Amino acid sequence: MAMNVADLDLRGVSDGIARGEFSSVEATEAYLGRIAQHDHVLRSYITVTADLALAQAKDADAEIARSRRRGPLHGVPIALKDLIAVAGVKMTGGSRVLADHVPTRDAFVTRRLKEAGAVLLGKLAMHEFAFGRPVIAGAFPTGRNPWDVQRSPAGSSSGSAVAAAAGLCAGALGSDTGGSIRGPASMTALVGHKPTYGLVSRSGVLPLSWSLDHVGPMTRGVWDSAVLLQAIAGADPDDTSTRGATTQNYVEHLDDGARGLRLGLLKRYYVDFPGLNDEVRAAAFTAFDVLRKEGATITDVDAPSLDLAMPAWAPIMSEAYEYHAETLRATPEKFGEGLRTRVYFTALFTAQDVQRAQRLRARIGREVDSLLSEVDALIFPGQAMPAMRFEDFPTTGFAPASIRYTAPWNLLGLPAVVVPSGFTRDGLPVSIQIVGRRFDDATVLRIARAYERVTDWHRRRPDPTRWRV
Amino acid sequence: MKSTDDRNAQFEAECRTAGLTLGARDAELLYAMWLEWLPERERLRTAAPAPEDEPWR
Numbered sequence: 001m002a003m004n005v006a007d008l009d010l011r012g013v014s015d016g017i018a019r020g021e022f023s024s025v026e027a028t029e030a031y032l033g034r035i036a037q038h039d040h041v042l043r044s045y046i047t048v049t050a051d052l053a054l055a056q057a058k059d060a061d062a063e064i065a066r067s068r069r070r071g072p073l074h075g076v077p078i079a080l081k082d083l084i085a086v087a088g089v090k091m092t093g094g095s096r097v098l099a100d101h102v103p104t105r106d107a108f109v110t111r112r113l114k115e116a117g118a119v120l121l122g123k124l125a126m127h128e129f130a131f132g133r134p135v136i137a138g139a140f141p142t143g144r145n146p147w148d149v150q151r152s153p154a155g156s157s158s159g160s161a162v163a164a165a166a167g168l169c170a171g172a173l174g175s176d177t178g179g180s181i182r183g184p185a186s187m188t189a190l191v192g193h194k195p196t197y198g199l200v201s202r203s204g205v206l207p208l209s210w211s212l213d214h215v216g217p218m219t220r221g222v223w224d225s226a227v228l229l230q231a232i233a234g235a236d237p238d239d240t241s242t243r244g245a246t247t248q249n250y251v252e253h254l255d256d257g258a259r260g261l262r263l264g265l266l267k268r269y270y271v272d273f274p275g276l277n278d279e280v281r282a283a284a285f286t287a288f289d290v291l292r293k294e295g296a297t298i299t300d301v302d303a304p305s306l307d308l309a310m311p312a313w314a315p316i317m318s319e320a321y322e323y324h325a326e327t328l329r330a331t332p333e334k335f336g337e338g339l340r341t342r343v344y345f346t347a348l349f350t351a352q353d354v355q356r357a358q359r360l361r362a363r364i365g366r367e368v369d370s371l372l373s374e375v376d377a378l379i380f381p382g383q384a385m386p387a388m389r390f391e392d393f394p395t396t397g398f399a400p401a402s403i404r405y406t407a408p409w410n411l412l413g414l415p416a417v418v419v420p421s422g423f424t425r426d427g428l429p430v431s432i433q434i435v436g437r438r439f440d441d442a443t444v445l446r447i448a449r450a451y452e453r454v455t456d457w458h459r460r461r462p463d464p465t466r467w468r469v
Numbered sequence: 470m471k472s473t474d475d476r477n478a479q480f481e482a483e484c485r486t487a488g489l490t491l492g493a494r495d496a497e498l499l500y501a502m503w504l505e506w507l508p509e510r511e512r513l514r515t516a517a518p519a520p521e522d523e524p525w526r
Contacts, residue, residue, distance in 0.1 A: 312513065314506065314509065314510075332492075332495075337495070341502055344491065344495065345502045347488075348483050348487055348503060356513055356514070356516065359522040359523065360518065362522050362525075395501070396498050396501045396502035396505065397505050398506075
């Protein structure tokens with residue numbers, strides 16, 4: 001192969017296979033070689049499924065050779081957060097509790113990806129049960145940020161971000177309950193898409209908080225995420241939240257541009273927030289100017305009840321306590337300290353707190369729906385700050401400055417995508433975020449693509465020569 | 470404003486109500502997190518829901 005597969009985005013890999021520039025087996029071997037070379041530092045994989053991947057790649061090449069290419073994911077090597085089940089492959093949830101757990105059935109999204117012909121490279125590191133803290137040692141390290149290996153990629157889909165950003169897979173799936181796709185994507189210069197709640201099935205995916213959990217793509221480009229979403233979206237009888245799933249063609253209108261779109265900037269809640277890093281703010285304003293030049297109109301909008309989003313989000317996270325309580329009582333020592341603290345914390349909310357939170361959730365939803373009847377999407381900076389050093393992570397708490405930018409959209413279940421919008425002076429990625437109407441994921445992807453196609457942040461790659469500890 | 474002793478007593482009472490039996494280290498970390506979040510919880514508890522604020526309406 002003349003080109004380095006690891007430098008390509010998913011589209012580049014897909015096109016390369018389709019044009020016969022390299023085979024799926026060659027692409028798979030290239031990723032496996034890179035994993036062998038670099039993942040002892042980056043620690044993005046918990047399990048590498050090399051034999052499975054090579055067998056799938058061989059089958060893909062054979063089918064494609066018979067002119068039976070299934071679609072854009074056929075033969076493309078991808079990887080999954082280690083809470084998404086693959087039959088016969090260990091699924092740990094990043095926890096000693098499930099260290100030897102091997103599911104017997106594929107998750108719905110795994111089945112869909114197999115049907116699309118994707119090749120599975122392995123299972124990716126994560127914060128324990130999607131709720132623990134970043135760790136660099138022990139049985140389940142959560143991964144190092146390829147833009148600065150002394151920093152965390154954030155979480156909880158940390159391995160998904162690291163592997164996709166570092167070229168250890170062509171794209172990945174993560175999950176997002178308070179920002180676990182969009183946070184890590186922002187920290188690693190990826191596109192991260194939390195789809196509309198109920199668009200992508202959670203069956204076969206370990207729950208954290210079922211009314212807030214979303215499964216979605218993390219990739220180098222917007223097209224890549226659109227193609228992955230196309231494969232995994234749709235109703236699943238095993239997940240009743242998907243009963244009303246309304247799918248769209250996520251690729252067809254990607255390049256329609258931003259002309260004529262009305263965007264609402266949530267200035268008071270997000271841009272004026274004192275905890276917003278100055279460089280992130282400046283990069284976001286520059287990005288919004290780009291969208292204006294591309295023909296979008298941007299007006300300041302506000303939903304005053306967003307101030308209640310974080311107070312409402314935390315009590316609903318007590319769904320995590322309900323899920324873990326019995327195991328925690330029986331074998332607390334098997335959980336990490338960070339996970340235990342956070343889960344115990346959610347147990348301290350009262351029944352009235354939880355019901356109050358549900359009522360406020362409804363109020364915030366009404367206000368935001370009203371905004372979205374006047375604009376096509378909401379925009380704001382993707383995160384409060386760039387990637388943090390491991391030692392700077394607080395021992396307790398939810399990092400409220402960061403989840404403020406993401407968790408409200410889990411509460412409302414609206415589609416939300418982050419797209420790279422620059423780098424700090426220290427070379428750390430920053431992003432903007434776009435939130436749209438329920439089941440209108442196509443529009444948020446179109447806006448992200450309108451920005452991406454006239455900028456080149458998504459083409460930058462981290463430097464492997466700096467992956468040393 | 471409550472004293473530290475009052476806060477400790479409140480925290481311990483809430484842990485008992487929730488049925489949590491914690492070791493010293495877990496209790497220390499949880500107390501720190503609980504204390505940090507108290508202002509947010511106060512905002513939740515003082516937010517007055519309107520009659521139309523119903524989850525499934």
